[in-house]
Amino acid sequence: MDQEGQYPLTQEFQKILLSSAPSTLVSAIDAGNISSKSGTFSASDESTFDLDPQVFDKWVPFLRTSVENKNLESATDELCSSVDDNFDGLETQLLQDAKLNDKLKNSIGQISKIQDIIDNSLLQEVNDLQENLTYSTNEVIMKKQAYVSNKKTSLKISEATILITKVLQILELSNKCQELIVEADFFKALQNLDSLEKIYLQDFKNYNFQFLKEIYDSIPFLKSAIKDECINKIKNSFNVNLGKNLSHVGEATFNVYSKELVPEWLEKKDTMKLGIFKFNSPVEISLRNESTLEKINLESFFHLNEFHDSILIFQSLNQQPYLISEFTKEYNFRKTKLIDPLLWKKSQKQTSNGNLDISSDPFAQQLNLESFKAYFLKLLGFLLYDINLNKSTDFILANNNYNSTNEFWDGLLKRLEPYLKYFLNEKLKSEQELVEFKDFMGIYISILENFKVNIEPLYNILISVFGSYCQLNILELQKEFEILLNDDDFMPLTINDRTLYEKVLKICWIKEDEITKIQESAMKQNGEFIVTLPFSPLYPMTYTLLKKTYSKLVHFIGSYYRHELHTLSNTLVKTMDTIFSKVINEKIRGKLDTTSREEIAQILVNLDYFVIAAKEFSALMSKENIMQNPAMEIKLSSIRSYAESRKYAETKLIQLIDSKVSDILETVELDWQASTARNDPDISIVDIAQFLEMMFSSTLVNLPYSVQTLLIFREFDSLTSQFLEILLHGTPTHLSQESVHNFEVDMKYLESIIPRIFPTTEDESSRNVGEIQSPLTVNSPSINGFGRSINSIENNIKSLQATFTELKQCIELLKNNNFEEYADPEVRPRKYPRVRPEDANLLIRKVQQSRMHTTSSLEEENNLLPYDDSQRDGSSSRIAKFFNRH
Structure with missing residues (x-):
């Protein structure tokens, strides 16, 4: 394994040796410096075999490896054996080359010498290499x-550097x-404190650095x-925002509404024909x-950054309740200063009826319209500030009380209510x-309503303002009406100006048939225009005054009154009813105490038209009711009051005429x-006839036809009854036939004026063309089916x-010489x-005495008077019922 591991290394070394040897050897052989015999070399030879440093550098790794592995000798042996292997076959080639063979022969010695040199050189170098290696290893x-020693020191230095850096960070x-x-x-600052505290606890908690401990101990103080x-910053914010700035905000907001939004709405309302909609209605807002x-x-008026920072800080400190507590105390203090000079809590004396007595309160005494506006605009600024503060802080400072603004406002208004x-x-x-107060409060309430603040208390005051305005208009109208009433001439209104005439017709309500008659009478005039209306100037002037007052009242509530319309409608109706009944009707009724028949007659005519006016106003108010309810029907109770006054006027007129006729009758002296x-x-x-004719043809000509008829029948019935009473009981015990004749002439004369009092159509044409009849009322014959036609007039004349009839029959009985006719059952009913039996008995006795029949027996009288009460009642009851006699 070792040989296999070394062989590639030796083979590589061989290649390097072979690649470097030829040039060295060739140069040595060519120079002849090698001695094959001696085996020595000179200095020049030594230089000849010097290796190129670059070649030797290639050898060094292999040699070092052999030295380190302690197999240098085996490497040399292998190198030799490898030479044989590498040069195997070369010998044959060389032998074939004679020249080369010669050179090889000459070089064998040199090669041996070179080998020795190499061996010695390598050995020396290896030794040197070992020495150098040992030295290097020791070094x-x-x-x-x-x-290692320096590394420990460096590590400590690094640790010290890090520690110093963190100390510096804490200090920083x-x-x-x-x-x-x-x-x-x-x-x-709080974030830095948190970082400082974290660094100290993590890195310096176990170190005894006194200055760092002092810094750490200062953290609670800094927090x-x-x-x-x-808290001081919040207080300073209150000083800035809750000072004069409130009045500025209130005025600015109010001015935007009053000077921009309201005029813009009025213009749009006229342009778009939105008459039924009012300011601050959903349509107007849209x-x-x-x-x-x-x-x-509101964000442009108030800057609330300090509140946001404070909330974040106290939340980080986990002390939000403390912030809310301190804020609430300071805010309540500011509210108390806000409402100054009105005190938030104050005991006041109460009057006997339980109301607060504020008549001597300084705040109440100093109130005027300007100070009131300034005070309420400051309150408006605060309400807007409070709304914006709560909304921007998500009601955190209000302790999540989403109704805090309304609670403050309701409490303040409850305190302000008696002052208002x-x-x-x-x-x-x-x-x-x-009007100025109403406009101010109307806009003020609109602003509050848009910001979702409770408006009910102030709106109730606004309704009370309308009530006060109505009362004031009632008083003003009463004063003007008294002037009109005192200046009225109680004569039919004569107009000679067509423009004025058309204006009066336009103002006053008159039935179509009456307008036609008026226009016809005006068209009949030749030359100058002139027409006479049945009512006096009081009626059109009063009617104009009524319309003007009604228009003022409707206009007063036309812009800002959007709620409680039923209450306003009731107040409006009650006001007009009061004007009609308490003002006009009672004042006119007071005039009925006069003794002037002409005035009473004209008042009666006027009352007929005022009944019409009351009915028309009822219809007008029903049609134009402020509740916009087409099914609503309004009927003024003053209609009944006028009807009662009309009846009272008829009674007064009848009493006056009866009194006058009685006075005239007292002057009558008949010679019996x-x-x-x-x-x-x-x-x-x-005189009596002329009085009656004049009274019914001129003085009472403008009375309603029903009243004229009633008065005529009443007066003639009264007149004939009184003459019959005179004939029966006001005459001496005996009468002459001449006096009876004269009495008959007088009665026929009175009867003859009846057709002149009830003129026919032809007769009417001869009357003053400017005279017209008053409108037919509910009690008029025309409305009951008895129109004023020729037939009705003839029937009235006959009636x-x-x-x-009774008076004429009594006269006929006195004139008749055959008294047995009355006793005849067949003649008397015809x-x-x-003639009642007792009256006939009395009259016959007077005539008999006048004929010197001074004696008569009771039996003779009984024979002359065969009658019973049932016969008398049956013949007279019909006419009595016709004349409503009881």
């Missing part, structure tokens, strides 16, 4: 020992932490300083300009102030003992003439059906 061993972290704390970069500085909304981005009511009731006195018959009525009877 390597020494150097290795020095290396400590210094950096100090700098970061000074620069208020607390989170990075405490960081916590304190974080149409808002995004560039406008960017102006109220006091301010509304005591400070806002004018209509302009209420007259001896001369006359064909003309007595002057007092003429009215029937009121004289000629004297309305």
Whole structure:
């Protein structure tokens, strides 16, 4: 195995020797320096056999290997034997070459000599090599020992270097932490402290480095300083954000809404015809300009980096509850300062009804519209700050209370509620102030609603504002109406300006048939335009005032009132009902205490139109109801009030006319003992007739037809009853036939004026063309099916003439010389059906006495008066029922 292992090495060595030997040997042979006999060589020979250093370098590895393996001799032997092998066959070749043979012969000695030289040289070199190898080995061993020693030293130096580096790192972290704390970069300072603490615990915990221990011991102090500085930074942030900046934020946000969003919406509303939608409705919000909304981005108003850092720091310190506690204490303190001069908790005196007495409170006394706005804009800024703070910190500082803003706001409003009511009731006195306050609160509530803040308490105040506005408008309308009422002439309205006439027709509601009559009467005029309307100027002016007030009330709630529409609708209806009934109706009813028939008659006409106005307003409010409910029906209760006042006016007018007729009748003096018959009525009877004719044809001409008819029938019935009473009980015990004749002339004259009071169509054409009749009301004959036609007028005339029937029958009984007719059962029901037996007995006795029949027996009277009560009742009940007599 050893030979096999060495053979390739020796073979390689042989090749190298063979490749280097020829040139050396040839040069030596050619020079003749080799002596085959002596076996010695000279100095020149020595130089001849010097090996080329490069050739020797090729030998060295093989020789060193042989030396190290201690087989140099065997290697030499193998080299010799290999020469034989390598030069095997060469001999034959050489023998064939004579010249070469000669040279070989001459070279054999030289070769032997060379072999000796080689052997000696190699031996010497091997020895030198061994010596050098021994020296080198010893030197390597020494150097290795020095290396190991140096390596331990280097390792210690490296360890010392690392340790020094970490010490420097700790010192650097400590210094950096100090700098970061000074620069208020607390989170990075805390990170450095954590790194410092970790390095110390990992690498220096077991080292007794006093300065490092002091640095480590300072870590809790530095962390405490960081916590304190974080809290101070939060306080400083409050100083910046919760100062004047709040008012700026509130004003800026409010101005964006009031000066940009609202005008933009009003323009879009008109352009896109979105009349039913209001500001801050979903439709309005969806149409808002995004560039406008960017102006109220809360992040541009408030910078909250210190809160984010503090949360991260205290979370890292695992002391978040402490941060929340300290933040809450400071924040509550800031809230208390925010609402100054209003105190968060304060005991107040209560009035007898349980309400808080704030009349002497300084905060309430100093409130005005400007200070109120400034105060609430500051509150708005805080609410926006609170919303942004909670949202940006994910409600961590609010201890995960997602309703914290509303809780604060509700508590504050509960505290502010009495002041708001006091301010509304005591400070806002004018209509302009209420409108300004409403606009401010409407926009304010819209902002709160968009930021999800509870608006219910403030919206209730806004509803109360509408109630106050309604009350103020009621008072204003009452003042204006009193002026109109006192200035009214209670005469039909005469207009000689067509433009004004058309305006009145447009303002006031009048039935179509009445408008046609008015237009016809206006067209009949020649020359100058003139027309007379049945109502007085009070009606159109009041109606205009009503429409104006209603429009103001609707406009007042048109923009910002989006909730509790049923409450607003009820308030609106109640207000208009109050105006119609409590203001207009009661004031007009108070005028009925006058003694002027003309005024009462005109008031009655006006009341008819006010009934129409109330009905039309009911229809208008139903159609335009603020709840946008097409099925909603509104009916003002004042309609019934006007109807009652109308009845009261009729009663008052009847009483006045009855009183006047009674006064005139007291002046009538009839001569019942007259001896001369006359064909003309007595002057007092003429006065009565003229009074009645004038009253019904002029004074009461504009009354509703039903009222005219009622008054006419009532007055003539009363008049005939009173004359019958005079005839029966106001005459002496005996009457002359001339006085009976004269009395008949007087009654016929009174009866003759009836057709003039109820004119026919031809007669009406001769009347004042400017006069028209008032609209037919529910009680009018026209509505009950008895229109004012020629037939109805003729029927009314006949019915009215029937009121004289009893009186005429009594007169006929006095004039008749045959008194037995009344006693005749066949004649009496036909000629004297309305004359009661006791009245007939009384009248006959008066005539008999006047004819000097001074005596008569009871039996004769009984024979003359064969009657019973049933016959009298049957003949008179029909007419009594017709005239509604009971």
